[in-house]
Amino acid sequence: MSGNMNLTRAKFDDVMVPNYAPSAVIPVRGEGSRVWDQKGKEFIDFAGGIAVNCLGHCHPALVGALKKQGEKLWHLSNVMTNEPALELATKLTASTFADKVYFANSGAEANEAALKLVRRYALDNHGAEKDQIIAFEKAFHGRTFFTVTVGGQAAYSDGFGPKPQSIKHLPFNDIAALEAEISDKTCAIMLEPIQGEGGIIDADPEFLAAVRRLADKHNALVVFDEVQTGVGRTGELYAYMHTEIVPDVLTTAKALGGGFPIAAMLTTTDIAKHLKIGTHGSTYGGNPLACAVGNAVLDVVNTEETLQGVKRREQMLRDGLAAINDKYQVFSEIRGKGLLIGGVLNEKYQGRSRDFLVASVAEGLMSLIAGANVVRFTPSLVIPEADIIEGLERFERAVAKVVAG
Structure with a gap:
């Protein structure tokens, strides 16, 4: 099965806005953790669509759910609820700290909802001056104007005019900085339990304990952005489950639909009541197609077999x-958790993560980067062990080429 050879990489430059610079490879088909391009070349997928394709490509349970729901109902609007949404919300609340769910379509939208919620909660309970949001340098929370401003990378938020105010960025894992900054004006602390785009950086347990303690002391809410770490990626259903603390609000997307766009914001009844009728909404959020797929994803991922399998694959x-x-001495450390793994380049290879990515593609391996100094791997949670072995062989050939120059 080959692709339409008129639809080339050059066509992208003709018809697409130039905010992306995609690779020359145009995939046309995937099965499990293997993908084929227009020319029939095969790749092993260690990228998973950036931690999205948690069950690989065309997983039978997801294909089945989509086909079945596709012949029933696609869309209703939120003037009515629907069975798949109620079922998925029931599963999410039964499996987490949360009592209530808000559905959206992307991680940015879930985070936007979370940020609006924490501001509204503070306004209702404490007054207008309690509006400060503390976030962290190198964080990534999405591309809407609010989320990109809360994300700690000015390069993504500069150049679009005045930004949302009362947002403070601190160094990640710095308890002293947090103690110095937080006050009764702080309404929320937002963080990723493992910073993804920022370089696969784990939150220290002591730091998380301080976040929870200081938030409680100052009546602030803790928001966990689990867009990348959630839905089994770390070997637990959500990464907060590895820790001693529980957030007040959690956002989830990416893997929740296994490739179909869906996101959710989870919180408690007491906090949720501040998003009363008319305060927020989403045309497609909670649509039956997306929720049917989400249900199928959770049925496969939230099992002992899959979650234990993630830990075994991580070790491999x-x-x-x-x-x-x-053999090649390119990494200073391997960090991350579960199947969210970052190889940190050593002094000799600073700034060259893209070289490893390009060399990998040439060897038939799809991988990722997390900044200029980290090679990132986020394969399917159920990737066959044979594909891990073969993928590593391809990566080794890529590393050898980069090292040889």
């Missing part, structure tokens, strides 16, 4: 990368 990936590194 870590061992394989360590063996490659013993």
Whole structure:
């Protein structure tokens, strides 16, 4: 099965806004953790659509759910609810700290909802002066104007005029900085339990404990952005489950639809009541098609078998990368959790993560980067072990080429 050869990479430059610079490879078909391009070349997928394709490509349970729902109902609007949405919300609340769910279509939208909620909660309970949101340097929370401003990378938020105010960025994992900044004007602290785009940086347990303690002391809410870490990626359903603390609000997207756009914001009854009728909404949020797929995703992912399998695959990936590194000495450390893994380039290869990505594609491996110094791997949670082995062999050949120059 080959692609339409008139639809080339050059066509992208003709018809698409130039905010992306995609690779020359145009995939046309995927199955499991393998993908084929227009010319029939096969790739092993260690990228997973940036931690989205949690069950690989064309997983039978997801294809089945989509086909079945596709012949029933696609869209109703939120003037009415629907069965798949009620079922998915029931699963999410039963499996987490949360009592209430708001559905959206993307991580940015879930985070936008969370940020509006924490501001409204503070306004209703404490008054207008309690509006400060504390976030962290190198964070990534989406591309809407509010979320990109809360994200800690000025390059993404500068150049669009005046930004939303009362947002303070602190160094990640710096308890002293947080203690110095937080006050009774703080309405929320927002963070990723593992910073994804920022370089696969784990939150220290002591830091998370301080976030919770200081938030409680100052009547602020804790928001966990689990867009990338959620839905089994770390070996628990959500990454907060590895920790001693529980957030007040959690956002989830990416893997929740296994490739179909869906997101959710989870919170408690007491906090949720501040988004009363008319305060927020989404045309497509909670549509039956997306929720049917989300239900199928959770039925597969939220099982002992899948979650234990993530931990086993993590060890294989870590061992394989360590063996490659013993030979070629390119990484200073391998960090992350579950199947969200970052290889941090050492002094000799600073700024060259893209070189490893390009070399990998040439060897038939799809991988990612997380900034200029980190090679990122986010494969399917159920990637066959044979594909891990073969993918690592391809990566080793790519590393050898970069090292050889």
